[in-house]
Each structure stands twice: as structure tokens, then as C-alpha cells.
Amino acid sequence: MYKRKKMSLILALLMIFSIFITACSSEEAVTTPPDETVGNAEASKYGGIYESYIEADFNTLDPAFATAALDGFMVSLIYDALIGFDAEGKVMPALAKSWETPDEVTYIFDLVDNAKFHNGNSFTANDVKYTFERVLDPEVASPRTWVFDKLKGAEAFMEGNAAEVEGIEILSDYKIKLTLEDPFAPFLSMLGMPAAHIVDKNEVEKYADQTQFALHPVGTGPYIFDVYNQGERLTLNVFEDYFAGRAFLDGINYRVIPDPSTQVAEFEAGNLDELLIPAADLERFRNNPTYRPYLRDMNTFWNFFIGLMADKPPFDDVRVRQAFNYGVDREAIVRAVRGDTAIVSHGPIPPGLDGFRPEFKSYPYDPEKSKALLAELGYSPENPLPIEFLHIESTANVALLEPVQAMLNQVGFDVNLISMESQAARVQFREGGSHNVYYLSWGADYPDAENYLFPLFHSSNWGGGGNGTRYSNPEVDALLEKAHKTANYNERIKLYQDIEDIVVEEAARMWFFLSRNWRVYKPEVKDVVLYRIFNANKMLDVWLDR
Template sequence: MLEGVPGRVCSTMGRWILFTAGLILWASLLFGEGILPRRGGTYHYTLGPSDPPSLDPVHITDTVSHAVASELYDGLVSFDRDLKVQPAIARRWIVSGDGRTYTFDLRPKVRFHNGRSVTAEDFRYSFERLLHPETQSERTWILEKLQGAREFMAGKARRVTGIEILGPHKLQLTLERPFAPFLALLAYPAASVVPREETARWGRQFSTHPMGTGPFRFREWRHDDRVVLDANPDYFQGAPYLDRIVFRVIPDEMTRFQEFKAGNLEHTDIPTGLFQIVRNDPVLSRMLFSGPSLGINAIQFNLERPPFRGNPKLRQAFNYIVDKEAVAAVILEKRVVPARSILPPGMVGHNRDLQGYPYNKAHARRLLAEAGHEKGQGLPPLTLHYNTGLVNRKIAEFVQGMLREIEVTVELREMDWPAYLNLVDRGDVQLFRLGWLADYPDPENFLTVLFHSRNTGSKGNLSRYANPRVDALLDRADGGLDPAERTRLYREAEKIIVEDAPWIFLHYYSTDVLIQPRVKGLREQISAMDSSPTLGNVQMRMVWLEKEGR
């Protein structure tokens, strides 16, 4: 059996000495010898162009909502910068030899923001709330592998049998069958603990009156303007250094850039077309953080609607005519890698041998004719939807222009993020831009979540792709415990998916962000699961300001 966290400190004085020594060591490593964090101050940054669609963890599916929620809520576990699972509310855990049973010891002094202590029963309530059919969560796949979860979701059982309370602070979770990345799933926002009394009080409005156990507490939400959080002085892992975080909604990326240059934002993204200018600027270049992300951007086809339903040659033709190298070089200034497959570089199972769909106009024309639509004849009116943002608009216009080269006409339609997500979830689209950033560093999070037929729709498979052979391969890979065999199965499934072309595979993401020199403790935490400007996996409680910026 495996244990997550060994050891304990026996005396109060010993605990305090170790904590103090650990804090000094951590500070010297993170900030440099002789530098200790400063308390106080308000941290301003932008969520980008739109409001979070939801702050209820059971309905969080996007990076914008995640950025706020990660400061409000905690689960059993979380990730460190190296994307390894680390303790959160669970201080240790044991996994059974067959890989099915997980027993968690919870920290005894964790409190919700209303002051009530957290118990194992709160986790059972939160997990069953996620799975309950009345909740209509888009993220039931996080916990549906628990024993009895599917019966509970179908209304055939009053309890999830795989959730057992062994004591006030002891929780046991049992899976139907082994699932290697299960611990990583528990770090996802949907698996956060929430107080029953508050969800009962607010009902569906809990999204706008959120309460958890996190390092920051909800203060206010001025829609289309800002979300404000205050520090939680009683946080179980120590009070944040900051007094407050202000997440601002700023639709225009040049406005965000100017606000940063004026000192009104602590960090921000880089406007489209300015990356090389920033990199060559003697001042701004010193503020730049740039690194790869475990994510992919794509134009997706709705495979339940004509003309793309049942017509892989048409989808392949669209793939071949879109020049991904040009997208990466011209629009994104060579800061991203063109995509040839689904799993990004750095992800376990990434297959460098897959070639994808390099630009080939002649091949695109031939496939279009073989699909029954030579020179675009017989195609219905096509619309490509995308969410607000200059880079999204430029990519959409580029794709529109490339398709025009094979006589295919596409109309463009831009929408605000929450309304756009709702439209895509319902399947009321033909072509749509949507990216994906890893929730946890496992191929299952890309291939099974995004392409297994059981996840069709808002659960993740928004292209409505279905292939029984792929489903079978993914089921075998998901249930395997041998890493090499899992990788082999995922690669086989990915190869089939790429050949079926449910997406136009555009590029893998990068994280490019400008950070004010006064900001400390942020740069060191940015991981491959972060995206700019939200940086939703950074622990903001560890960030501090050398001086006030406003």
C-alpha cells in the first residue's frame, strides 16, 4: 500500500519550531537569501475579456472561473509546481493494493469561511451534490468511477456506496475498478468541499454567493467589471500575504496592456502582435515570463450536424487547407508549436511520430471532391463561432480565408464567453473554436474526457465524436495500472482520433505573461497547467508585493 504523507510532529512547541524553520527556508529558496515576504496590499489582475460563467465548483469548466475558484475552495489534494499531487485538506492517504480503495485522513482544524469545521461528512455531501442528477453538473466524470456512482446518478440509489465515513475526519473512497489518475482528479475544482447550509440557503445562486475553505473569501462580484476576494486570516495552511485580490474584467487586450504599463495591474497577458516587441524591449523583457502549457487550441466540428456528420473526408479536407505553421508564425509570432496531434509536448504519451495535417492545398481539393463537395458545391451555409478576443478573431479570419482557397464560404460569429459556452454546450454550432488546458497531467484528461462517447456534450466531448473502437481502447487505458501499457493504448486511440479528424488541430498553448517587478512568489509557481492571464494553478496566498503599486 502507498502512503501519501509520512510522519507527524508530536509537541506543540516542536510543531511551531518546525513551522518557523520551514517558513524561513521556504522564503530563502523562493525569494532569495535575506528576503522575507511583506504582508498587505491589493493584487490586481485581469480575468480577460469576460466574467466567469460560474463560481460554483460543480459547474466550473473553464480557466476563467477556475482562477477565482482556486482561491475560494479546497479539495482533498492539490498540485505542486511539478504537477505532483500534494496534500490539501487531506493530510495523508493510503491506497489499497488493488488500486480501488483510497483512505484519507483529514486535517482536523479546517474551517469554512462561515467558521464551521469541515468533516468527512461535508465531503460526502459535496461529492453526492456533484453527482446528483438535479445538480446537472458538467463534471460528473470526476467522480463517476466511484462504486455506486452511476446508480446514484440514475436516481436508483440514495447514497453512493463508494463513499464511506470512517470517522469525523476519516474518509474512504472505493472505485468500481482501478483508475490510475484518480488522485489527480480529486485536485479538480469540482471535487472541492462546500458547506451544505450555504448551498441550501442560496440554491442555484450559490454561484454568485460562493463559500469554501480557501485562502481568500468572497467579497463582491460586479458583473462585467470585477470579482473581489479578501484574505482568509484563518486559512489552515497559513494566512495569505496579500489583503485582497481584485480580478478585473477588461475586454480589450490593448487596454489590459496599457493598464499594466500604468502600474494598475500586477500581471497581464501580451496583446496579439506585440510579443516580439515585448521580448526585444529592454524594460518589458525583464518582466516577461514565457513557457509551454499542457494545452491545445482547435477549431472543432459538430459531428452530430451536417455536413460534417459521417463525412471524415470533408473534415480532413478542412484540416489540410488550414496552414498551422502560418497560424503559429504570423498570428502568434512563433511563440507556440503547431499541433500535429492532441496530446501536447510534455504530456505523458505525446507521440512525436504523428504527422497530423500539414498544409496541402491539392490534397484538400481532392478530399473535398471525394467528400461530394467539389469546389464547395452542395455545402450548406457554414458558420464558425468563436469567443471574444483579438487572437481568436484573427485565427477565425485566417481559417475563413484559407477555406476560401478551396471555394468554401464560412461566416464568422463572435460571442461573449458565458453565452458562447452555453451555445457550444447545447450543440447549436457547426464549427467552433475551443481550446483545452490540462486539469491534471494524464492523457485520460485529454483523450477520454474530450473524445469518449459517454462524455458527449457539456461533459467535455463537445465535438460529439463517437467511435466504439476508440471507446474500447480508452476504457482499457483508463483502467490500467501499468504506465507503459496505458501509454500504448492511449497512443493507439489518439492515432485513430486524428485520422477521424473531429477537430482542426491548430497549435499547442504557451503561457506568456508580463509580471511587475514588485510581485514576488508568482513567477516561481507558474506551471505547465497555467494559462495567461488567469494563472489558475498558482497559489496566490504565497504571492506578495514588495511595495504597493497603486
């Protein structure tokens, strides 16, 4: 009885808060245009330590194992890839200064000749070959083999039938040719993924246990790993000899601050140079003239979802998955809890990527339909279906998921929310664990709709590869593989949309919302650029006027 009263109270408060948020959203409380917030009125200058924070400890600083967003972002500061991305997600040169594609399967890269690793070793084409083959090496067991498995001869190499990958050919110290088995349009963009950031063989293999390299990273990137104290801080120092030019900052200090209210307090106390504003504090910052000139906002590619384990009961039955989707009023929850920091998501392909359809809609809120589907299986509010719902421990997650729990309990589920510390939870996500529902997000590793489809839904990517729900459909596998080999742009986009139709119908994920990030900076932080690809910002342009 107490549990039902609590759930009813949560839903009532949700409705009241939703109305309040709508009423309080002010069209006058807007950010200053980017060219007026952190501008170039003064000459850029070198020096200073940038004080920032992370919400949890990273898992690894080894590119071959960097699957979480935080890991990928840190990898991008310490290492470089052949290509990078600009603020809008367009491909730009990095360790490859130029390239040519004489045909649909061949890429020839001219590499920079002035890049050095932090240990002083010169970067050459040999490092590219070593990095890519290391990710494919079954003894290394990287969860990102799919980044390079389209190279000619990759399969033979992974099966132990070849000593090297045929499709990686060193033409000179600063020229390398990559050849694919079949045409694959997103391949160039994939070379900017964390797994494709270049490592030094000498540094990796100095450790008998290569997992030690994850805590002793050496790359060619603009910042050098300095100190890491678990649960406290990560410190990076500037790399003076960075091939693309020294960053303006002397270094970056990332404190580990899990609690959003503490993050806000530390920023307002002057101890942080930036703050990702929590939804609960957004209106206060937007309406405060002290902070308003230094606000920046951007729609991101981060697509938040609730994953339903399709390989185990009860979610191996599509009716249960669909009942789950029908049973949650996403519009009300997002409006009430996230306000202007999110928009409702209807499918895997986010706005801004080719293939997105503004008219595409997924499951409406229909509690009666949800009840009817559960009734077919013998479940009801009086005889509920128990589910174990795992999420990473945070107050923000609880604020979102308690209303989900309340709504689902009203239609015939019995939801048990389980919170875990980030690293422990991610192990469970990869390995399957005892949960049958989980909450997570997916961001663009590269700006192509394929990145939201193949990793998440192809059956070869169960677990760490991206397919955490263990979804499997031979038709979807075949369509994804066909899309990989389809050179015609319009045909490929149509295949992506056909795949999206199927996976939304089969409901292995409840697409929840896409985030809109609002950040505020100290007045002395200059030339801030916000990037849509999470690992694109190498902190090269920002400087401190102090």
C-alpha cells in the first residue's frame, strides 16, 4: 500500500512540476549570441590551469578499450587520430594532412612528418599499422574490432590465418594505404573514433600486462598525462611540442565531482572555470544577469534510452517490450525533469544526421494498450511482472527514472530500481548481469547514422560492441550488411530508415530524449567552441584572461 501511495505521489508531483516548468520557461531569458559571449576582443595569451571536473572516474585511457564517452574524450586530449572533426562534426585533417580515394575501397593518406609522442619518439606510418592491428588482435580483445574489420584481410588476421592485415600497406614513413574488402562510405569518419587514436608500440609493449598502459598513456596529443588519483582528480599538462601548435592552456585539472549540486556550488564559489548546468538550475542561471552573457547552449548527438534485454525473459517477448514503451509518458517526464535541456527522442537516428525524419514517431503514451499487452501474458497491476532496472548512480538518473518506475507500476510491471557506481555498472552492461532493463545513452563516434545502427543492433556486437540489449534479427543484420556495401547515397539512407522502422517496432530500446547542453563559463574563459562529436574538442583554442 505504501509503495502504491508513493508512486501516485510521484506522478502527481510530476504533473504539477510539468505545468510549472512550462509556465516558467521564459522566451526573454536567452543566451547571448556566441560571438558576444567569449570573444576575441583581446589577443589570445598562453598560460594558466583550466579548472574543470568529471562526474565519475574514467575506465581506461587505452584507445583500444575506450568505449565510454568520458574515456573517449580523455583519449582525444592525450592522443591523435588520422582525422578529426570540426565543431559541426565535419571531417578535418589531423595526423593525416591529406588523403585521396582513387576508388571506392582505397584510401591513401599523406601523414604529417613533425608529430612526436610525448616520450620524444617520432610518429610514422608504422605506428598507424601497429595501432590498427592491435585493435584487431584477438589476444588484445578490444571491444572495437568493428572499427577496422572492414579492412581487406582483417578477418584472416583475427582468425590467426595471417600475420598482418593485407589491407594496411606502408608506402613510406609518412604515407600509408588502407584497402577495404567492400565499399563502406562511413569508413573515413570512423578513423576519428577513440579506438583509431594512435599509440606507440614501445610504450604499450613495455608492460607485460598491457592493461597497465591504460594508466600510463603516451600519445601525440596536445596534453600529457600527469597525475590520476582515483575518486579525486586527473591532471593533464600541455605538450609543448604538439605538431599542430601548442595549446594556450598550461594544463587542465579535472576534479571528480559526482553530485550536480556540488558542481554548481563549486562553480559559484569560483573554483571551476566551467559548469554543465543541471536542468534544475537552468532557469536561475538564464535569468541571472551576472551569468547570462557567459552561457552557451548546443543540441547534441547524445541519444538517451532505456535498454530492454531481448535475450532473456520476460523481454525476449516483443509484447513485453512494446508494453514497456507504451507505458511511459516520455513527453511529460522530459518536460518536467529536463525542461529545456532535452527533447524527446523517437528513434536511434538523431537530428543533424542524414536519415533523420522529423515526422517519424515511435510509441505514444498509451497505458491501456500497455495493460492489454501485459494481460495477454497474464500480468496486471494486481499480478505485476517483476523487472530489475539497473542504472548508474546519480541524483539526475533517479529524478528521471522514479517517474518511469511509477508509470510502469501502474500498468502491470513491478520495477525494482538498482543503482551502481559507474565502473561497476558498465561491467554489468557489457556482460549482461542479472538485470533485464538498463538506462544509458549513445553519442556519435562519427557523424553517420550507421553509428547509431550497426553497433547497437547488429548481432555481432552483443555486449561491449554496443548491442547491450542482445537484440538479434537476421533481417536487420542483412540490411546493415547491405548498407555497408551500398555506395549509392540515397539507397544507403533508405536502408538506414528501413532498419530504424524495424528496430523501433521491435522495441529493444525505449528512446527517451536527446540532450541539449547548457554551459556557463567564468568571464576570463575565452574562445570557447562547443563540439557535437564528443571526442572532437582537443582544448586547443580556449585561453584564460587571467
